[in-house]
Amino acid sequence: MRTTITLDSDVEILVKKLMRERGVSFKEAVNLAIRSGLASKRDDAAFATPTFDLGKPHVPLEKALQLAGELEDEELVRKIALRK
Numbered sequence: 001m002r003t004t005i006t007l008d009s010d011v012e013i014l015v016k017k018l019m020r021e022r023g024v025s026f027k028e029a030v031n032l033a034i035r036s037g038l039a040s041k042r043d044d045a046a047f048a049t050p051t052f053d054l055g056k057p058h059v060p061l062e063k064a065l066q067l068a069g070e071l072e073d074e075e076l077v078r079k080i081a082l083r084k
Helices: 009-022 026-046 061-083
Strands: none
Touching: 009 026
């Protein structure tokens, strides 16, 4: 299909960069950019975050809030001691 499009200046720069990098014509660069942009929207739904087994925790998680409080208290004591 033959059509006329108006590119913003920033898009023109990106298309020309793609032309240089891949050694393709203007037409090929525009088609590659459009395909890439449209394909990425379809792939978003298929995205999955990998998960990893980190093993057993080194700290009992049922006491995590207590541990956080103790660490915060120790830090406050250290800061107060530095002011003296």
